[in-house]
Amino acid sequence: MRNFDQPTRYGRIFPPNPAWLAQRPPEPILEPELPIVDAHHHLWERSDQRYLLPEFLADLNTGHNIAATVFIQCHAMYRAAGPEEMRPVGETEFVAGIAAMSDSGAYGPTRIAAGIVGFADLTLGERAGPVLDAHIRAAGGRFRGVRHSAAWDADPIIGNGHDAPHLLRRPEFRAGLRELTARGLAFDLWVFHTQLDEALELVRACPETSFILGHCGGPLGYGPYAGRRDDVFARWKAGMAALAGCPNVVVKLGGMMMRLAAYDYGALPIPPTSAELAAHWEPYIITCIELFGADRCLFESNFPVEKMGIGYAGIWNAFKHLTHGASAEEKRALFAGTAQRVYRL
Numbered sequence: 001m002r003n004f005d006q007p008t009r010y011g012r013i014f015p016p017n018p019a020w021l022a023q024r025p026p027e028p029i030l031e032p033e034l035p036i037v038d039a040h041h042h043l044w045e046r047s048d049q050r051y052l053l054p055e056f057l058a059d060l061n062t063g064h065n066i067a068a069t070v071f072i073q074c075h076a077m078y079r080a081a082g083p084e085e086m087r088p089v090g091e092t093e094f095v096a097g098i099a100a101m102s103d104s105g106a107y108g109p110t111r112i113a114a115g116i117v118g119f120a121d122l123t124l125g126e127r128a129g130p131v132l133d134a135h136i137r138a139a140g141g142r143f144r145g146v147r148h149s150a151a152w153d154a155d156p157i158i159g160n161g162h163d164a165p166h167l168l169r170r171p172e173f174r175a176g177l178r179e180l181t182a183r184g185l186a187f188d189l190w191v192f193h194t195q196l197d198e199a200l201e202l203v204r205a206c207p208e209t210s211f212i213l214g215h216c217g218g219p220l221g222y223g224p225y226a227g228r229r230d231d232v233f234a235r236w237k238a239g240m241a242a243l244a245g246c247p248n249v250v251v252k253l254g255g256m257m258m259r260l261a262a263y264d265y266g267a268l269p270i271p272p273t274s275a276e277l278a279a280h281w282e283p284y285i286i287t288c289i290e291l292f293g294a295d296r297c298l299f300e301s302n303f304p305v306e307k308m309g310i311g312y313a314g315i316w317n318a319f320k321h322l323t324h325g326a327s328a329e330e331k332r333a334l335f336a337g338t339a340q341r342v343y344r345l
Contacts, residue, residue, distance in 0.1 A: 016307035021310075024310075024314070027313065029317065030321070031331075033065055036299070037068045037298070037336040037339035038068075038301045040301065041072065041300075041301050042304065042305070043071060043076060043095060057107060057108065059303060059311070061108065068114040068115075068340075069112050070117065071095045071099075071112075071115070073118050077094035085127070088120060091118055092135045095116050095118075096113070096138055099112060115343040116139050117144055117186075120148070120180075121148065122146065123176060124176055128175075129183075132185065144344060145180070147187075147214070150162050150195065151191050151192050153194065155223050155224050157223035157224070161190055168191075169201065189203075189212065190218070192220055193219045193236040196236070196238075196239025196243065199217075199239070199243065200239065200242050200243055203248060204246060206248075207246075207248055211246075212250055213249055214252050215255030216251065216252070217239065217240050217251065219232055219236045226261070233283060240288065250292065251288050253289075253297055253319070254301065254306070255300055255305070257302070257305065257306040257310070260284075262277065262280040262281075263309065265308050274310065275321055277310060278318040281318070282322060289326075295338055298342065323335075
């Protein structure tokens with residue numbers, strides 16, 4: 001396998017190539033009885049990819065014991081009309097319908113979208129309150145928080161999640177965050193490793209807010225960060241160590257397939273094994289567990305994004321490889337317990 005060397009192909013989500021993924025023979029499922037809450041997945045229909053209930057069920061039914069899942073906003077099924085700030089409520093309405101289908105039991109034992117994290121523009125300040133209330137009403141008791149991406153880098157190759165820097169420092173954003181906190185909702189925090197200092201400022205300024213830091217804190221490995229793994233890791237670790245000192249932060253383990261850019265997946269003749277990916281991710285995931293503790297870490301599939309490099313069974317095998325030395329209690333927290341607590345499932 002060669003290192004990723006075509007950074008201009010990143011910054012967008014590749015649709016999965018089923019024929020390519022099938023080149024890797026199925027692996028035996030590790031610890032198949034271990035209960036899992038998938039703390040981060042998407043559902044969408046786009047011009048180049050469909051990932052709705054049938055596609056997700058096909059992944060769920062590959063051998064691991066997925067007890068429940070948490071849907072995370074991805075700009076799916078927004079309302080086509082009405083006030084602009086209310087249009088993201090359409091996504092919650094859409095996912096709540098799928099969750100109700102799942103709750104019927106007709107689609108298997110997994111509680112799909114038992115928790116829903118949507119989008120509200122928190123720069124609306126106090127005006128974000130009615131939007132949050134609309135999400136809560138639409139979710140049928142499942143709405144758990146908001147993800148308003150702050151991920152930004154000066155290099156356009158990176159592919160930003162926000163169109164300008166320093167979102168987290170804007171006073172109107174912080175006013176909207178207060179509306180979120182007042183309703184007992186959590187904030188899914190998505191930044192790159194270069195922004196962990198800004199994340200720390202926010203977390204310290206808002207001690208009453210529950211922050212769920214996504215994708216291991218966003219380490220980057222392509223574009224201007226290619227070939228700088230040691231520098232990136234040192235800066236990332238310093239930022240994560242500071243955040244670990246804030247009790248109102250937990251961290252999701254995963255979500256590094258695209259941004260950390262271990263491989264040029266499109267050029268590989270066969271997908272990497274779960275053990276190979278685990279070895280690449282180990283410094284980041286094990287450091288998170290050491291800094292935050294198992295009761296403040298939770299695993300995420302980030303599907304279907306991670307499907308660009310591995311199948312659903314394989315990614316959970318990778319996480320189980322990474323925790324082979326953990327105690328039974330630690331595994332219960334990492335794979336299900338922390339997610340159940342922070343998302344109130």
